[in-house]
Amino acid sequence: MIRKIILLLVTLILPYSASAILKMELTQGVVGAIPIAVVPFAAGSDTPPQDIAGIIGNDLQTSGRFKVYGNNALNQYPSDAQQVSTSYFHRLGADQVVVGKVNSLGADQYQVSFQLVDAYQASKAANVVVSKTYTVTASNLRAVAHHISDIIFKQLTGIPGVFSTKLAYVVVQHDQRAARYSLEVSDQDGYNPRPLLNSPEPIMSPSWSPNGRQIAYVSFENHRAGIYLQDVASGARRVLSHFSGINGAPAWSPDGRKLALVLSKSGAPNIYVMDINSQALSQLTHDFYINTEPAWSPDGRSLLFTSNRGGGTQIYQIDLANGAATRLSFDGDYNARASFSRDGKSVAMIHKVAGIYSIALLDLDTGRMRVLSGSVVDSASPSMAPNGSMVLYETLYGGRNVLGMVSTDGRIQLRLPARNGEAQDPAWSPV
Numbered sequence: 398m399i400r401k402i403i404l405l406l407v408t409l410i411l412p413y414s415a416s417a418i419l420k421m422e423l424t425q426g427v428v429g430a431i432p433i434a435v436v437p438f439a440a441g442s443d444t445p446p447q448d449i450a451g452i453i454g455n456d457l458q459t460s461g462r463f464k465v466y467g468n469n470a471l472n473q474y475p476s477d478a479q480q481v482s483t484s485y486f487h488r489l490g491a492d493q494v495v496v497g498k499v500n501s502l503g504a505d506q507y508q509v510s511f512q513l514v515d516a517y518q519a520s521k522a523a524n525v526v527v528s529k530t531y532t533v534t535a536s537n538l539r540a541v542a543h544h545i546s547d548i549i550f551k552q553l554t555g556i557p558g559v560f561s562t563k564l565a566y567v568v569v570q571h572d573q574r575a576a577r578y579s580l581e582v583s584d585q586d587g588y589n590p591r592p593l594l595n596s597p598e599p600i601m602s603p604s605w606s607p608n609g610r611q612i613a614y615v616s617f618e619n620h621r622a623g624i625y626l627q628d629v630a631s632g633a634r635r636v637l638s639h640f641s642g643i644n645g646a647p648a649w650s651p652d653g654r655k656l657a658l659v660l661s662k663s664g665a666p667n668i669y670v671m672d673i674n675s676q677a678l679s680q681l682t683h684d685f686y687i688n689t690e691p692a693w694s695p696d697g698r699s700l701l702f703t704s705n706r707g708g709g710t711q712i713y714q715i716d717l718a719n720g721a722a723t724r725l726s727f728d729g730d731y732n733a734r735a736s737f738s739r740d741g742k743s744v745a746m747i748h749k750v751a752g753i754y755s756i757a758l759l760d761l762d763t764g765r766m767r768v769l770s771g772s773v774v775d776s777a778s779p780s781m782a783p784n785g786s787m788v789l790y791e792t793l794y795g796g797r798n799v800l801g802m803v804s805t806d807g808r809i810q811l812r813l814p815a816r817n818g819e820a821q822d823p824a825w826s827p828v
Contacts (some may be wrong), residue, residue: 419564419587419800419813419820426461427808431553433457434466434491438511439476443501447538449509449545453495456546456560456586461809463553466491478512478525486516493526493553497545499538508532509541513549527552543584557784560585563826564789565593565603565612566800570818579818580614582629585825587813593627594634603824604647604656612824613637613647613656624658626673637676648691648700657681657691657700668702668715681715682722692736701725701735701744712746712759726759728766734778735759738805739785745769745805747777756790758805769803770810776801780825791821 435454450467457463466489475481475496486494497511513527527548533541540561547558564587568579578600583590594600598617605612613626622644627634638644642661649656656671660678665685669678682688686706693700700715704722712726712735726732731749738745741761748757748768756770756779769788770776780789785805792801794812798819802811813820 419583419590419815421455421459421586422812422814423459423461423809424812425808425810430462430464431493432464432466432491433493433495433549433553434471434486434489434516435495436471436474436476436497437468438497438499438509439474440499441501445499445501445507445538446535447542449497449499449511449538449542450495452539452542453546453549456543456558457549459586459811460550460560461804461811462550464490478514478528481514481516481524483516483524491516493549495545495549502532505534506532507535507538509538509545511545513552539584539588543586556786557828559782559784559787559825559828562783562828563605563609564800564823565605565826566820566823567600567603568815568818568820569798580612582612593629593632601822602646603822604649605824605826606649607651607653607827609826609828613649615645615647624656637671637673646690648693650693651695651697657693659689659691668700670717681717681720690734694737695739695741701737703733703735712744725761726766727764729757732757736779736781738781739783743805745779745781745788747779756788756803758788767807769805769807770801778822780823782825783828789823789825791823 435450437450454465454467458465473485476498477496481494494514494516500508502508510530512525515524515526531541543560546560550558562585563582565582568581570577578596579592580594580600581590581592601615603612603614611626611628615622616625623636624638624644624647625634626637640660640662643659643666645659647656647658658669659666660669666687666689668681668688668691671678686704688702688704690703691700698717702713704713710731710733711724712732713722714725715722729748729750733747735744735746744759748755754776755768756776757766757768759766776790776792778791787802787804789802791798798821799812799814800820800823
């Protein structure tokens with residue numbers, strides 16, 4: 398067992414620069430998006446440090462499923478449902494209205510209340526769809542705004558929101574001498590980025606634990622690949638795999654007890670499963686093909702992986718009970734980096750046809766492959782949102798790597814370019 402426990406070295410952590418924030422840009426939304434007014438929340442004399450309504454409005458707008466009427470579109474500012482003029486919001490074009498208040502309680506505490514009002518209901522007594530109140534610290538105001546967005550999104554679309562989730566990704570900054578790599582975690586909208594590790598050596602393949610508290614990743618410290626497990630809150634980390642050759646592509650099991658990983662200690666790259674507590678290994682593939690990029694099924698009974706065993710690079714699925722591997726992808730010149738949807742009915746992957754790399758979704762019932770990311774030069778590293786509605790990926794835009802999102806129906810597309818450096822290898826956290 399590897400006994401060395403490594404704490405995050407202060408000397409490796411670079412000062413955070415606001416220029417590293419990922420700025421979400423909606424590039425394509427749903428035709429006929431839900432019209433909703435988000436009214437600035439009323440506040441007392443103590444102005445809160447976060448614009449709650451602004452955050453909610455931005456969340457809903459950039460989801461691509463809402464047409465948001467915010468502060469600049471309004472000339473009435475109700476703070477509770479009884480003050481909402483349904484005739485005014487009808488004329489504005491809003492079907493739904495979000496109103497609320499933020500009150501300072503002192504000692505760094507704030508009370509946040511909101512109501513979602515159906516503007517088409519004739520009776521004021523019946524038009525409050527949701528009403529909630531929270532008490533939080535100043536540092537959690539942004540988090541409670543995302544939580545409110547999740548509630549509104551679920552209420553009006555029937556789909557759980559993901560505004561309270563996190564993203565992990567690698568930022569690469571180049572200068573004239575060398576590259577610098579940073580493993581970062583941010584809110585889903587790109588705000589509050591913070592580095593977990595900075596290094597002059599490459600960092601790759603971040604993978605979230607099912608409870609969102611740890612990230613496994615590959616780091617090439619001392620010019621040698623190793624798989625590390627790091628606590629997101631404390632920064633404490635340890636080496637899980639440091640064998641000679643390839644140590645790559647860690648993927649958590651749904652129960653959080655195991656990691657699938659790629660090792661070449663027997664010669665060719667093969668898929669293994671490691672028990673995290675004991676670090677005991679079991680080998681799943683036993684051949685001299687290139688087997689890589691494992692991903693667990695939601696029920697934990699099988700793994701997807703990428704292999705060239707059929708001559709080209711394609712997706713296979715291995716049954717953990719009997720070790721049998723079957724090919725899943727047949728459409729396209731190249732398919733790789735697969736991951737299951739939450740319900741296990743479809744698989745997102747990198748898909749190449751005629752030299753164009755895209756993000757595609759394979760329906761496992763019909764066998765139909767559907768391209769999601771459109772006509773782009775290069776797309777890579779897809780990661781499915783925990784609600785199954787979006788796929789996060791890296792792509793080229795303006796000559797550099799940025800992050801993109803596309804809905805699983807292909808109707809909504811977003812970009813999250815970093816203002817400084819290039820973003821790559823994204824991973825979407827669980828809820």
